[in-house]
Amino acid sequence: MKLTMKTKSFSHSIRQSALAGAMALLVAGTAQAADPVKVGVMLPYTGTYGALGEAITNGMQLAIEENGDKLGGRDVEYVTVDSEANPGKAPQNMNRLISGENVDFVVGPVHSGVAMGMIKMARQEGAITIIPNAGLNAATRQFCAPNIFRTSFSAWQTAYPMGKMAYERGYRKIATIAWNYSFGKESLEAFEEGFKAAGGEVVKQILTPFPKVEFQAYLTEIASLKPDAVFAFYAGGGAVKFVKDYNAAGLKKSIPLLGSGFMTDGTLTAQGEAAEGVLTTLHYADKLDNPKDNAFRKAYMDAYGKEADIYAVQGYDAGQMLVQAMDVVKGNTKDRDALIAALENVKIDSPRGPWHFSKAHNPVQNMYLREVKNGQNVVVEVAAKGLEDPATGCSMMK
Numbered sequence: 001m002k003l004t005m006k007t008k009s010f011s012h013s014i015r016q017s018a019l020a021g022a023m024a025l026l027v028a029g030t031a032q033a034a035d036p037v038k039v040g041v042m043l044p045y046t047g048t049y050g051a052l053g054e055a056i057t058n059g060m061q062l063a064i065e066e067n068g069d070k071l072g073g074r075d076v077e078y079v080t081v082d083s084e085a086n087p088g089k090a091p092q093n094m095n096r097l098i099s100g101e102n103v104d105f106v107v108g109p110v111h112s113g114v115a116m117g118m119i120k121m122a123r124q125e126g127a128i129t130i131i132p133n134a135g136l137n138a139a140t141r142q143f144c145a146p147n148i149f150r151t152s153f154s155a156w157q158t159a160y161p162m163g164k165m166a167y168e169r170g171y172r173k174i175a176t177i178a179w180n181y182s183f184g185k186e187s188l189e190a191f192e193e194g195f196k197a198a199g200g201e202v203v204k205q206i207l208t209p210f211p212k213v214e215f216q217a218y219l220t221e222i223a224s225l226k227p228d229a230v231f232a233f234y235a236g237g238g239a240v241k242f243v244k245d246y247n248a249a250g251l252k253k254s255i256p257l258l259g260s261g262f263m264t265d266g267t268l269t270a271q272g273e274a275a276e277g278v279l280t281t282l283h284y285a286d287k288l289d290n291p292k293d294n295a296f297r298k299a300y301m302d303a304y305g306k307e308a309d310i311y312a313v314q315g316y317d318a319g320q321m322l323v324q325a326m327d328v329v330k331g332n333t334k335d336r337d338a339l340i341a342a343l344e345n346v347k348i349d350s351p352r353g354p355w356h357f358s359k360a361h362n363p364v365q366n367m368y369l370r371e372v373k374n375g376q377n378v379v380v381e382v383a384a385k386g387l388e389d390p391a392t393g394c395s396m397m398k
Helices: 002-034 050-065 087-100 112-125 155-168 182-198 216-225 236-248 268-275 291-304 310-328 336-344
Strands: 037-043 074-082 105-107 129-131 148-150 173-179 201-208 229-233 257-260 279-282 355-357 363-373 376-387
Touching (some): 037 050, 050 074, 050 291, 074 087, 112 129, 112 148, 129 310, 155 257, 182 201, 182 229, 236 268
Parallel strands (some): 173 201, 173 229, 229 257, 257 279
Antiparallel strands (some): 279 363
C-alpha cells in the first residue's frame, strides 16, 4: 500500500516536472518567435566594391521577401555594417555584430582580406557566418569550421576548369598573368594545375604589382614568348585596362586571351569591342535561360530597376539558404547544432543551376565556359559539372 502511494506520488511529481518543463519551453519558444531574426550584414557599401555589396544585399533581401519577409515564421531585422573592404576593421566590425548586436547570422564579406579577419572571429565565437563572395581558398580549406559557410566559390573552382578547356582547344603552351596578391596567385595556380593535368605547359607566370594597371612592359614580354594563349586574372578597373591594353597591343589577333570569369563580369560595357571573343570560366553567365534564372532576373529588375549579376545571385542564394534552414528548425535559432545541420543540408535551386554544400561548406556547382559575344558572357558549354573544391587541409573532410 505504501509502495502504491509512493509510486503514485512519484508519478505525479514526474508529470508536474514534465508539464513545468514543457511550459517553460513553450514560453521560451513563444518569446523567441516574437523576436525578429537578426541578420548581421558586413559588406562594402562605399568605395571600389560598393556596387558589389549593394547587389549581394539586394539579392539576399529579395529571396527573403519572396518568403513573406520571414525566416522560420519570424520577422527579420537587418543590422548592416560597411566593411569598407578594410581588413584592419574586420575584427571590430565582427565584434560589434556578434557581441554588441547579438545577431543570429553574419553575412559577408566581398574582400578576401576582410574574410580572414571575419573567419578568425567567427571560429572563436562560434557565430554562424555565411560568405556570399570572398573566394580565398583557405575559408573552406585549412580554416573551415562547422559554423562557416560559403555561397559563392573558391578561387580554385573559377580557374581550374579552364585548364582542360584550353587544352581541348589545341593550346599546349600558355603564359599566365595576374595581380600579385592572394586571389591572383591562387587563380594562376589553379589554372596551371588543370592545364598540366590535361597535358599542357605554362611557359611563364607573370605577377604584376597590385593594384597598378601599367601593363605595357608585360605585354611586350608576352609577345616575345609567343605562347599559344594567355590566361589572366584581373577584376574591376584592372580587368578593363588589361583587356583594352591587350587588344591595343595587337595580341588578341594572334594570342587568344583566356581568364577567370571576373575578368569580363561587370566590366563588358567599359571593355567594349576589346573583350569580344575572350573566353572565361565562372559559375554563372548572362542569360543561362533556365526557368529559375529567368524568374530571378525579372524579379530583380522589377524590384531594383537594374540587371542582376553574379553578386546578386550569390546574395540571393544566401537568402534562400536561410529561408530553407530556418523552415527546417521552425525558427529556432537557440539549438545551434540543429541549425547548423539544417544549413549543411540545404539544396539550392539557384539561378546559376542547382547546387549543394560539400562537407567543407563550399558549393558543389557547375562551372561554365563563356565567350564574350555582342557584349554578353554567353555560355559555350559546361566546363565542369558539379565541381567540388578539394578542401585541402579542412578537418571536417576527415
